[in-house]
Amino acid sequence: MQKPRIALDMDEVIADVQPKFEALFEEAFGWRPDPEQYRGGKIYDLPGTQKLREALHLKGFFADLPVMPDSQAVVRELMADFDIYIVTAAMEFRASFEDKYDWLAQHFPFIHWKNIIFCGDKSVIRAEYMIDDHVRNLRTFQGKGLLYTASHNLGEEAFTRVNNWVEVRAFFEEERRRLA
């Protein structure tokens, strides 16, 4: 029987983009903002800092991002009962493809290439669950959406929120019991 599918975002869900942008911000402007200052947005939504976002187009940007704590262990556990698909909106960033592919091979070698998807608009994805930090992706999703906490989604209340991978584990333990 087919396992239920989980569509799993990369950036800010299994890969932590935040530390790199904080460092780039400090390098460019000489100070480091408190996350409260851009609550509901990204660090480069602060006035006059939009150019920082261009770093996303550079080769290497996605190559060395830290892995979100506990994500490797929990993903591996979930694979017993769920089909995990990595679904990342890489298509905006031509330079990111090989970096993202290599990053996954390095940190999530147990995920087969058949289960990796580089896309743009995620409304074309069919799965039972989606874990994502962008409400726009969860809004067009027909399954159960989990909102992974990030600065730009604080205050959103339309979706079940997970703050970290320990909470992701707990959510799916509950789902397993419900489905059993």
Add this chain to the structure above:
Amino acid sequence: MQKPRIALDMDEVIADVQPKFEALFEEAFGWRPDPEQYRGGKIYDLPGTQKLREALHLKGFFADLPVMPDSQAVVRELMADFDIYIVTAAMEFRASFEDKYDWLAQHFPFIHWKNIIFCGDKSVIRAEYMIDDHVRNLRTFQGKGLLYTASHNLGEEAFTRVNNWVEVRAFFEEERRRLA
């Protein structure tokens, strides 16, 4: 209102892989087989020629493939009534990502990056139609599958067959009338 979605494969549907493999075959073995000799398979299914397939992993392989006749014009026409998503199983070939992206930008510049998907297993794709040359992709698809004729699918009868883009156009003209 949302338009019906068409998931459109690249290789052997809008990009013609066949001439390059025929040339590689002739270069390696000094003769050119008649397509009848590998009917139901690929050219590199001929005994002793499997190594040819490794060319798919080379940088540049997908960069200069010829465009399937009429595909550009028909895709552009279809965009009036359908959302077109390019869905290609690129993930097996790390070296293909940038080549495929550039090929699309060159030959199908009217397709937005949001509508491009590099994947592996296509069972995770949600759309109303899929045009593909592999029955394995159509079998797991929940919408209407169209089988685009290629040597390896000759003899398959489980799906509506399209032999060229003029037939694709005709199929969707009929669908438009049916849906109107």
